[in-house]
Amino acid sequence: MMTVNMTDTVDTLVIGAGVIGLAIARRMALAGREVVVLEAEDAIGTGISSRNSEVIHAGIYYLEGSLRARLCVAGKKALYDYLQSHGVPFRSRGKLVVATAEDEVPLLDAIEAKAKANGVDDLTRLDPDQVSDIEPAVKCAGALLSPSTGIFDSHAYMLALQGEAEDHGAAIAFSSPFEGGVINGDGITVRVGGAEPTEIRCRHFINTAGLGAQSVATGIEGFPAEHIPPLYYAKGDYFILTGKSPFERLIYPVPGPVGLGVHSSVDMGGQCKFGPDVEWIDTPDYDVDPNQAEKFYQAIRRYWPDLPDGALQPGYVGVRPKLAPEGQPAADFTVRGPETHGIDGMVHLFGIDSPGLTSSLAIADYAAGLLGFGQGNDKAAESG
Numbered sequence: 001m002m003t004v005n006m007t008d009t010v011d012t013l014v015i016g017a018g019v020i021g022l023a024i025a026r027r028m029a030l031a032g033r034e035v036v037v038l039e040a041e042d043a044i045g046t047g048i049s050s051r052n053s054e055v056i057h058a059g060i061y062y063l064e065g066s067l068r069a070r071l072c073v074a075g076k077k078a079l080y081d082y083l084q085s086h087g088v089p090f091r092s093r094g095k096l097v098v099a100t101a102e103d104e105v106p107l108l109d110a111i112e113a114k115a116k117a118n119g120v121d122d123l124t125r126l127d128p129d130q131v132s133d134i135e136p137a138v139k140c141a142g143a144l145l146s147p148s149t150g151i152f153d154s155h156a157y158m159l160a161l162q163g164e165a166e167d168h169g170a171a172i173a174f175s176s177p178f179e180g181g182v183i184n185g186d187g188i189t190v191r192v193g194g195a196e197p198t199e200i201r202c203r204h205f206i207n208t209a210g211l212g213a214q215s216v217a218t219g220i221e222g223f224p225a226e227h228i229p230p231l232y233y234a235k236g237d238y239f240i241l242t243g244k245s246p247f248e249r250l251i252y253p254v255p256g257p258v259g260l261g262v263h264s265s266v267d268m269g270g271q272c273k274f275g276p277d278v279e280w281i282d283t284p285d286y287d288v289d290p291n292q293a294e295k296f297y298q299a300i301r302r303y304w305p306d307l308p309d310g311a312l313q314p315g316y317v318g319v320r321p322k323l324a325p326e327g328q329p330a331a332d333f334t335v336r337g338p339e340t341h342g343i344d345g346m347v348h349l350f351g352i353d354s355p356g357l358t359s360s361l362a363i364a365d366y367a368a369g370l371l372g373f374g375q376g377n378d379k380a381a382e383s384g
Helices: 019-030 067-085 102-117 128-134 154-167 210-218 290-300 356-370
Strands: 009-015 035-038 095-099 124-126 142-146 150-152 171-173 178-184 187-192 198-207 232-241 250-253 263-266 272-275 279-281 312-322 334-336 346-350
Touching: 009 019, 009 187, 019 035, 019 154, 019 198, 019 356, 067 150, 067 154, 067 356, 095 102, 102 142, 124 128, 128 142, 150 154, 154 171, 198 210, 210 312, 210 346, 232 290, 272 290, 272 312, 290 312, 334 356, 346 356
Parallel strands: 009 035, 009 198, 035 171, 095 250, 198 346
Antiparallel strands: 095 142, 124 142, 178 187, 187 198, 232 272, 232 279, 232 312, 250 263, 263 272, 334 346
16 A cells, blocks of 8 residues: 655645546656545445446447547547557457337437547448348347447556556555545645545645545535536446357447447456446445346347347446436536636546546546646657
8 A cells, every 4th residue: 555645745636546537647647747546445446447348439329529429539549549559458349239120220320420420430331131140149120330349458457557657656545535625725635534544735636536526526615516516326237148148249229318228248258248227326236136137138139039038147236427317318528627617726527437438548638638738748648
C-alpha cells in the first residue's frame, strides 16, 4: 500500500481507481502533474469497472453529437492503439446487430443512419442467408455486421493504466475513502478516512467515483447542488452458457430504450455469457436473481432458437449509474468542469456507464482538457 504524507498539498487528486480514474490519473501524470488517487477499496477496479461485458463498442447507437457518441468513437480508436502498443490481450471479433422479426428490420436502417452520423462507416447490411453463412446458429430477419466491435481483458488494461500512471509519478492510496471536502481559496481540502484519517489539499480535483460520484459531489462544502444530477440504479444480470459458444461473433438484438438488450458476448477465455438485462432498483444489489433465467431463455431464443434447456447458469451482476429514471430517455454522459459550475480546478463525472470502458482514454483527454491540459502540450500525445 502506498504511503503518502497527506498533510502535504498535491497538484491533482482523483477520487476512485476504476478504469476512468486510472485513465485520468495516467493522463494527468503524463501532463506532468503530481497525482494521487484515493480509492476506498484495497484494489483497483472493484466497482463498475469489474462488472461489464468487456466489449469494445464501435459507437453505433448513440445520439449524434452526444458525449457518448463522440467519446466512444474517439475512445475506440485510442483503445485499440493502446491495447496493441501495451500488450493487453484483445480480439476484434466483430458483432451482429440482429432484427429478430420482420417488423424490426426498419430499425436496422435507423441504426445504420445513426452510426454513419457518428462517424462509424464500416457497417455491412446482411440478409438472413448471409447471416446463416457466417453464424449458422443465428436466426433473424436481417442484421448489421460491425467489424470494429471487439473484446479485451479489462483487468489487464487497468493494470497497464495503473503501471503507466505510477511510472510517471502518480500514486494510489488504497483503503482511503473520501469523506468530505471544502472549497477554499485556490484549492480543495479533502478529508480522507481509513485506518489513519487525515486531510489533503489539492489544486485539481477530479471525481470519478462511479456509483458514488453524486455522494462525493454532495460531500464538498461550497459545491453548488444544482450541478449534481439525480442518481438511479439499473441492475443487470449476466448468465453464463455451459459448454462451447455457438457464435464466432458477438450477437446483439436491436437495442431497447435503455439498454442494448440481452446480448451474447465472450471473454478472452472463450466463455460465452448473456446479458445484461435491465432492472430498476433502489440500492445496489449484486446477487444474480435465478428467477430471471426464464426471461433470458425467451430473449435469447429470439435469435438462437436452439438454446438448450438448462444451459444457462447465474453469472454476475453489474449496476449502472443512470441520470434519468425508468421510462425516460437515457441521459448522456455528464462531465462538469469549471466552465459549467464555476469552481476552478474541479471536474465531476456523472452517469458514466456503457460505453465508458471503451471511451475511457477519450474521457480522460476530455476531462484533462476541461482543466487546461489539452493534447500537444504534454507527453500524452506521444504515449500511445
